[in-house]
Amino acid sequence: MKAYQELGREELLSLKAQLEKEFEEEKAKGLKLDMSRGKPSVSQLDMAMDFMDTLDSNSYMKTEDGVDVRNYGIVDGIPEARKLLGDIMGVSADHVIVCGNGSLAIMYDTVSRSVTHGVGGCTPWCRLDKVKFLCPVPGYDRHFAITEHFGIEMINVPMSPQGPDMDMVEKLVAEDESIKGMWCVPKYSNPQGYTYSSETVKRLANLKPAAKDFRIYWDNAYAMHHLYEDRQDELPEILSLCEQAGNPDLVYEFCSTSKIIFAGAGLGAVASSKANLDEIRKSLSIMTIGYDKINQLRHVRYFKDIDGIARHMKKHAVQMRSKFQAVLEVLDRELSGTGIGEWTNPNGGYFISFESMEGCAKAIVAKCKEAGVTLTGAGATYPYGKDPKDSNIRIAPTFPSQEEMELAADIFVLCVKLVSVEKLLEKCCPEPIYVSCSGTVGRAV
Amino acid sequence: MKAYQELGREELLSLKAQLEKEFEEEKAKGLKLDMSRGKPSVSQLDMAMDFMDTLDSNSYMKTEDGVDVRNYGIVDGIPEARKLLGDIMGVSADHVIVCGNGSLAIMYDTVSRSVTHGVGGCTPWCRLDKVKFLCPVPGYDRHFAITEHFGIEMINVPMSPQGPDMDMVEKLVAEDESIKGMWCVPKYSNPQGYTYSSETVKRLANLKPAAKDFRIYWDNAYAMHHLYEDRQDELPEILSLCEQAGNPDLVYEFCSTSKIIFAGAGLGAVASSKANLDEIRKSLSIMTIGYDKINQLRHVRYFKDIDGIARHMKKHAVQMRSKFQAVLEVLDRELSGTGIGEWTNPNGGYFISFESMEGCAKAIVAKCKEAGVTLTGAGATYPYGKDPKDSNIRIAPTFPSQEEMELAADIFVLCVKLVSVEKLLEKCCPEPIYVSCSGTVGRAV
Numbered sequence: 107m108k109a110y111q112e113l114g115r116e117e118l119l120s121l122k123a124q125l126e127k128e129f130e131e132e133k134a135k136g137l138k139l140d141m142s143r144g145k146p147s148v149s150q151l152d153m154a155m156d157f158m159d160t161l162d163s164n165s166y167m168k169t170e171d172g173v174d175v176r177n178y179g180i181v182d183g184i185p186e187a188r189k190l191l192g193d194i195m196g197v198s199a200d201h202v203i204v205c206g207n208g209s210l211a212i213m214y215d216t217v218s219r220s221v222t223h224g225v226g227g228c229t230p231w232c233r234l235d236k237v238k239f240l241c242p243v244p245g246y247d248r249h250f251a252i253t254e255h256f257g258i259e260m261i262n263v264p265m266s267p268q269g270p271d272m273d274m275v276e277k278l279v280a281e282d283e284s285i286k287g288m289w290c291v292p293k294y295s296n297p298q299g300y301t302y303s304s305e306t307v308k309r310l311a312n313l314k315p316a317a318k319d320f321r322i323y324w325d326n327a328y329a330m331h332h333l334y335e336d337r338q339d340e341l342p343e344i345l346s347l348c349e350q351a352g353n354p355d356l357v358y359e360f361c362s363t364s365k366i367i368f369a370g371a372g373l374g375a376v377a378s379s380k381a382n383l384d385e386i387r388k389s390l391s392i393m394t395i396g397y398d399k400i401n402q403l404r405h406v407r408y409f410k411d412i413d414g415i416a417r418h419m420k421k422h423a424v425q426m427r428s429k430f431q432a433v434l435e436v437l438d439r440e441l442s443g444t445g446i447g448e449w450t451n452p453n454g455g456y457f458i459s460f461e462s463m464e465g466c467a468k469a470i471v472a473k474c475k476e477a478g479v480t481l482t483g484a485g486a487t488y489p490y491g492k493d494p495k496d497s498n499i500r501i502a503p504t505f506p507s508q509e510e511m512e513l514a515a516d517i518f519v520l521c522v523k524l525v526s527v528e529k530l531l532e533k534c535c536p537e538p539i540y541v542s543c544s545g546t547v548g549r550a551v
Numbered sequence: 552m553k554a555y556q557e558l559g560r561e562e563l564l565s566l567k568a569q570l571e572k573e574f575e576e577e578k579a580k581g582l583k584l585d586m587s588r589g590k591p592s593v594s595q596l597d598m599a600m601d602f603m604d605t606l607d608s609n610s611y612m613k614t615e616d617g618v619d620v621r622n623y624g625i626v627d628g629i630p631e632a633r634k635l636l637g638d639i640m641g642v643s644a645d646h647v648i649v650c651g652n653g654s655l656a657i658m659y660d661t662v663s664r665s666v667t668h669g670v671g672g673c674t675p676w677c678r679l680d681k682v683k684f685l686c687p688v689p690g691y692d693r694h695f696a697i698t699e700h701f702g703i704e705m706i707n708v709p710m711s712p713q714g715p716d717m718d719m720v721e722k723l724v725a726e727d728e729s730i731k732g733m734w735c736v737p738k739y740s741n742p743q744g745y746t747y748s749s750e751t752v753k754r755l756a757n758l759k760p761a762a763k764d765f766r767i768y769w770d771n772a773y774a775m776h777h778l779y780e781d782r783q784d785e786l787p788e789i790l791s792l793c794e795q796a797g798n799p800d801l802v803y804e805f806c807s808t809s810k811i812i813f814a815g816a817g818l819g820a821v822a823s824s825k826a827n828l829d830e831i832r833k834s835l836s837i838m839t840i841g842y843d844k845i846n847q848l849r850h851v852r853y854f855k856d857i858d859g860i861a862r863h864m865k866k867h868a869v870q871m872r873s874k875f876q877a878v879l880e881v882l883d884r885e886l887s888g889t890g891i892g893e894w895t896n897p898n899g900g901y902f903i904s905f906e907s908m909e910g911c912a913k914a915i916v917a918k919c920k921e922a923g924v925t926l927t928g929a930g931a932t933y934p935y936g937k938d939p940k941d942s943n944i945r946i947a948p949t950f951p952s953q954e955e956m957e958l959a960a961d962i963f964v965l966c967v968k969l970v971s972v973e974k975l976l977e978k979c980c981p982e983p984i985y986v987s988c989s990g991t992v993g994r995a996v
Contacts, residue, residue, distance in 0.1 A: 143623065145622055145623050146622065148619065148622075151612075151619065151621040151622060154621075155608040155612075156608050157608075158606050158607050158608045158610060159607050159608045161603050162603050162604050162607070163600040163601050163602075163603045163604045165603060167596075167600075174593065174596065175815075175816075176596040176599075176813040176814065176815075176816065177590055177591065177593075177596060177813070177814045177815065178588065178590050178809075178814040178815050179815070206651050206652065206842075206843075207651065207839075207842060207843040208839060208840065210838065210839055210840060211838050211839045214837065214838040214839075215838075218663055218667060221667050221677075222663060222666050222667060222677065222701065223700075230677075232666075232667065232675075232677040232678075233677075248837075248840075251837050252837055252838075255834070255837045256667065364623075368621040368622070368845060369621065369622045369623040369840075370620075370621075370622065370623050370624070370840060370841045370842065370843060370844055370845075371620075371621065371843045371844065371845040371846070389700070392659065392693075392696050392697055392700045393655065393656050393659040393660075393697075394652075394653060394655055394656045394659075395653065395655060395693075395814075395815060396815045397651075397652060397815065398651075398652040398815060398816045398843065398846070399815055399816065400813060400815075400816040401816070401843070401846070
């Protein structure tokens with residue numbers, strides 16, 4: 107396919123006319139498709155309905171060590187659930203606290219506690235003039251929302267397929283004591299689906315931050331979320347690398363089963379060093395008498411062990427991969443060689459990341475909306491919702507059905523083309539939009 | 552029975568010898584009984600096991616308005632759960648947010664948010680030199696632990712059977728802008744089982760606090776926890792009284808089903824004005840994508856409505872009341888007229904509050920421990936664990952079986968007697984513990 111950039115004004119105009127016609131046709135269909143959030147589909151949820159039969163009125167309601175899960179207690183989570191969630195992260199149960207129904211709240215609590223009580227005996231962040239976080243971009247909007255909520259300044263760090271720019275990370279954390287944290291989705295990253303390389307993980311574990319209370323927020327959200335049998339990313343286990351590096355307290359790791367079982371009715375967990383967990387426990391024991399141990403037991407009885415989770419996730423993969431492939435096929439077919447977009451082809455996770463031409467993302471998302479396709483808001487993948495190039499769009503192929511996904515992808519590429527053509531027309535042969543005082547008509551600068 | 556205070560030294564010494572003998576006999580039994588926490592008993596939990604059958608793999612997993620509870624969303628909680636929890640508090644669903652598995656975490660979050668973000672546009676508490684809370688005493692140790700955790704100064708306010716000393720409350724909040732909150736367990740209070748009178752509730756709703764961001768933390772934990780059919784306390788609904796008083800934002804109300812269904816696997820909720828809820832929602836939507844809606848649906852399908860809860864709580868009452876009565880019978884039989892203790896006889900809730908002679912509570916709890924009976928730590932019912940008179944002991948009769956409860960009560964009164972006799976001996980005819988320089992032996996001053 108010819109790159110759009112090589113087309114002349116007339117070609118672009120004629121293409122525009124044709125695309126506009128197609129767009130009106132699509133719009134007339136009155137579709138309502140949602141590719142905005144990384145939500146599991148109804149059929150993914152349906153395939154886990156036997157989870158609801160795991161415990162019933164005849165179930166033995168005690169843990170392996172004899173604790174009644176129906177009563178108060180055990181702030182840490184029941185031992186067998188700590189083991190199961192630990193296995194997802196590749197760490198032993200004693201490094202794990204199992205919490206409520208998701209991991210986001212644990213991250214929020216962790217930041218909140220750092221603000222009010224400080225980290226490792228250091229000054230609470232609320233008493234500091236400035237606190238900063240490093241944010242690999244594009245990244246997860248809900249991470250950025252937490253740090254923004256607490257008035258923490260966010261610094262963009264570019265992502266590559268190997269992970270964040272480590273030269274930049276090393277330099278910044280070594281120089282700036284006000285940098286207290288870094289958001290990471292190290293495996294099948296949100297939104298690009300990149301997995302940090304061994305080299306990257308090692309360099310992270312060996313960071314020498316100026317701030318003693320600097321912590322990496324290691325959101326291992328997609329540890330089990332492979333899309334393919336034969337193409338699977340491996341992520342080194344970072345807690346042990348930190349320990350080897352003499353940095354045992356550097357990382358808080360998070361995971362959850364929200365995207366393994368039911369979204370919002372899963373388990374969240376945090377893994378870290380003993381010192382960090384003891385600090386967390388101190389607050390937790392004030393905050394709660396314990397999380398929902400019945401749901402913890404339900405998980406353990408249903409999955410039995412990490413292999414049970416892996417088997418379940420293979421079933422997810424079958425469904426998800428065909429949707430990912432449907433999107434990728436449309437992108438390949440319609441946009442390869444056009445020069446108006448690039449996209450990732452991840453081995454796992456929940457997203458495809460799309461890079462449009464500069465200055466087009468917002469317009470593409472708006473166009474899609476007009477035709478009934480809801481995408482994640484442009485800019486959402488950047489701190490403060492500000493994508494400096496206005497080019498990144500997160501595609502979440504999981505929630506719609508396969509059919510809907512294909513329809514949505516068609517509309518998406520149509521909008522990409524249309525907006526790109528408009529952008530190119532504007533650039534190469536702009537409409538007169540500036541009239542000088544002397545009456546001459548020219549291009550706005 | 553003769554008051555112990557009227558006994559002479561010889562009588563006391565002989566009583567002491569006899570009680571010590573009894574104590575050694577009890578101790579030799581090697582019992583292990585726990586009356587320390589307000590935990591439901593195994594049989595209370597057993598009677599709710601059909602709750603586990605409420606949802607299974609054939610269940611319709613959508614809310615009344617068609618939302619799939621297995622997927623993300625609805626930070627507020629599903630509408631029918633908001634209604635159910637609202638009915639517990641006597642407020643409409645739109646005044647309610649249903650949260651996680653208990654109410655303590657909501658209270659913690661509420662204080663934490665006030666510290667980091669402030670209340671109603673006022674200065675965040677972390678930027679203030681001093682923040683104080685009023686604490687009706689004796690009260691709930693976990694409330695006091697939250698405020699202590701955040702460095703909030705706690706001021707004791709004496710309780711009477713009508714509630715906290717309102718003259719004191721009105722005066723303090725009107726004068727002192729640094730008083731930002733007040734803990735209340737208004738119905739079947741922890742530990743006395745008192746219910747605030749209509750007069751008290753009205754005066755609270757009409758408070759004129761100096762601090763715009765003063766809020767009452769209304770922990771309506773025992774709204775449904777009547778012990779008797781014919782003796783039930785009524786608590787006026789405070790949110791509407793606040794509205795009538797022109798104080799719509801004065802109260803955060805909390806409740807949970809932890810002591811209705813399974814402890815730790817219930818639902819917690821907060822009720823408040825629209826303005827307060829909007830402020831809460833702002834943080835909540837950053838903290839979570841939503842709480843466990845499956846458990847919310849399970850509650851609604853199981854109980855159906857508030858009458859379902861009331862019916863269930865009647866079954867609880869049958870069990871609980873016989874344990875309360877067992878304790879009360881022993882107290883009446885063994886301590887009436889002795890002048891060494893007073894206790895409450897509540898119509899509901901989870902506790903009996905016992906007042907020993909001054910300076911005896913710690914020793915009684917220690918004695919009980921020695922004989923295998925664990926009580927809530929003496930002082931726990933006061934801020935900072937400091938009971939100024941060292942006289943209050945919280946008795947939690949619910950967790951042990953009826954038999955265990957009777958055994959534990961016997962040991963408790965024995966320890967009360969023994970410690971009281973020792974105290975009286977010490978007072979009226981102290982052993983010589985002071986030898987002057989000139990060699991004269993006398994009483995220590």
